Amino acid sequence: MAELGTTTPGGYLLVLAILLPLAGIILSFTPGGRSAERVALYSTPFGFALACAIALHVGRAGKPIVYAIGGLPPPLGIALRADGISAVMLIAAAVIVTAATLYARAKFATPEGARESRSALTFWIMLQAIWAALTIIFVGSDLFNLYVALELLTFAAVPLVCIDGRPETLAAALRYLLFALFGSISYLLGVALFYGSHGTLDIALLAQRVQATPVVWTAAALMTAGLLAKTALFPVHLWLPPAHANAPAAASAILSGLVVKGSFFLTLRLWFYVLAALPTDKVAAVLGWLGSAAVIAGSILALRQARLKLLIAYSTVAQIGYLFLIFPLAAGSQAWSAIGWSAGLMQVLAHAFAKAAMFFSAGLLAEALGHDQIAKLGGAARALPLTFLTIALGGLSLMGLPPSGGFTAKWMMLQASIASGQWLWTLPILAGSLLAAGYVYRILAPALSDGQVDGQVSLELLPKRSHEAIALALTMIAIALGFAPHSFFDFLEIGRPMSAVLP
């Protein structure tokens, strides 16, 4: 197992992937705020290319690629490690960050002659900071390193919530910040326990050393609770709806699509990598129950919201719930756990793209109509056909109708729960689909109707075609995920500890 900590070919790419957004942040400061937008914009293609190159290396090698920083293998040094899911998440993050950059250019531009604004500079720098933090989370393999990235993620995400300075956004941001800090403390306590008991924080090394001792379980429980707080799993979702619903659309898309996935990703790392060898059935069931509660409660609450953005935010609460079904459905190393694993990751990706597109569309709607009250959407689809097409296609994925990534995810989840005999999980999966259909229907049915009650729909301003196209492109990715070939799911298995047992 010595190769776990030695640099492999292509390992340097991981460093570059982290350095790129960090360099962007420094560059944005140096020549002044006016160029921050350009820096962010020009770095995105490189980030995307790097992510693709990493995926290529991982795919070709068929095993994780590693970079030992300073040539020192763990436990002395710190390693960066990218496996199948890291590579896929890196690509997803690069795509969504690119989309958000293009989408936000109009709102956070600093045209020639205009004064530099604080909000523009903040937005571009925080966007790159989030990207950097996510990259570290996806390729990091040291629990303390990951803690730092998690903190960076939170501290970069909070300012995005309150970027326009309205009082309610400040309240939402503070709520987010404080609760995320509780989560951080809990996580850090767990990390400290691991270090004290095992003398290393490297995921691969820990995985070899952990035993089912009370210290390990305490550490795991503390870390998990902290991560759940940051992922906003019901019932600790208090900060998510106001934060996601009040942020500007470009920021909401990043927060809902990517940021919550960061802490979820670490939960996966903890239970499927660090603690892979231990019996975790009961914990998996607890997480599954919490997820199911989130699916049901989040969906019902989404059905009851009056504002479109709040509806979408509660839909995120519900969709996060689905993610946690991966713990019971991918546990162990049976044939069905591979299906459950694929299903969970597919849900992460499908939700990331579909939800980002939905938030973009909600932003366009709010700008065009001057409000985001669902009750007043009557006939709006006629005025904004492309935006509503995006919402409809994104809704397709949320509801789990084919062809879409959401369908593939739910289809595989159902198969995993049937094959594993865990019948119970089929209920929240199906109920969530039905309720999702309900809230998508609530948006689309009035919008597609004639709308003669309120007279002609008046648009305050026509959304830019390019903006509508960005949102549409993201949903098309969510739809295209429904056609993912078998090799894609094999790729997701690369580096997963339990998959080694499979034939």
Add this chain to the structure above:
Amino acid sequence: MSDFLSILLVASLAAPLALLGACFVKRWRRHALALQWLAPIPSLAIGLVGLNHAPLTYDVPISGFTLRLDPPGALLLAGAALLWIVVSAALWRDRQPDDRFGLCWLLTMIGNIGVFVAGDLISFYLFYALASIPAYGLFAFSDDKDRKRTGAIYMAFTILGEALLLLAFAMLAASEPHGSVRIADVMDALAASPWRDAAAGLIVAGFGMKIGMIPFNGWMPLTYSAAPIPAAALLSGAGVKAGVIGLIRFLPLAVPLENWGGALAAIGFLSTFYGVVFGLTQRNPKVILAYSSISQMGVITAALGMALVKGQTDASLNIAFYGANHLLVKATLFLAVGALAARGAKSSYTSLVLAAVLALSLAGLPLTGGALAKLAVKAQFAEGSAATLATLSSIGTALLMTHFLICLAVPLPGAAQECPASLIRFWPVLALGAILLPWAFFPAGGDASDAFELGNLLDGLWPTALGACLAAALGPALRRIGWSLPSVPVGDSIVLEEDAFRGLLNTGPSLETLDARLRQWPAAGVSLLLIILVLLTASV
């Protein structure tokens, strides 16, 4: 030859999909929609070829989809394609529906064609959803309160059905040991599957929602009366057959399942008589036709149930024939509502007779396609109580259809405007076609000359005559003694289901209160601590 057939099979879907693609270009959209009547032509061709051909299978590269056409599918496909061609051509010739309606029409068409040729679970599910969900746009894009309600009810049943089927299909897929999702493979594997009974139950319930099986029948009368006549003709004719083909494909007819078969037959017969009884309480011809659909789909369900009891695999073609006959007749009857309303008192003697023959064809009037349809499912209702019930259902259908003809005398307001002019003009031709075309398609196994046998002629004639006489005599007699039928709301049981649903909605506010409490700081802090504790107790 088989290459050519494969191309035709692919073209049956590629043609409407190409038109859908053209709709994304604004300049072409109007033309594409106006030309969509051409799209089902390949389907019609392959349907006609596939009738007497060994099952065709084609794996579509990249997508992983499989297309498969067997004789039952071909029969229904040919009928549906014909209907789509005729109605679309007339609709876009005489009036130009708006793009929104046109797109929904095209999507429904694609789904409807697709369900008959889909060869794997995923593509079947996809096309089934396409055949059901966009149909919402054919009648419910409106600010009219009743239409909105109808649309919501239709959507609720559709989505619920989809969810049940998704679970059923996941079970079917999980039963297949090699990971194949082809329908043929999963159905072979189902016999030995531990989830066989659960899957069968879900399949019956899921497709039952599509074909208006009780207690899921409420949406059908509402939808058909809200839909404009051309849309109602399509939905009642071709749309519902998506459920029929689903039952044919996914009920394991090769494995005798006595319990499920018996239950299915019972529900089927129950639906048959339920449709007749509740149809008689209605006066709107469109609603009566919807109840007749519930009743006729009940006959199909019962036939499938009997086939399942006996393990008759060849029943699928016979039942598909019964469905194809219903497809043509029911659609033409819906058009009759418009055609006869437009002609009003000037209706010629011929068209009145045609309407009567067409209506009674459903009851099995001799020499009509309906008589052949009854002949086709005779093997399922051969003996015992099933035979008696089948005869009773014929009497009931005759009764209901005579009631329909009587109600047709009062033109339905707006019906004449809903029906495209050319369909009104050519209605007698269509009616003649619906009566005679089934003769050309009688399943290869059966012998059409049986229909001329004296015994069969009499078997067809007396229930029809009895039912018709009953309806004609009973109505005036009842009216004379001052007794009128109770008035039942359209969709009968749906009112109760709506009440139950409203009760469910009331949980919303309480959940909202709970959410507001949980999102208080102290509660969230406690939740976090509890999570830590629960995780700890679960792991130690």
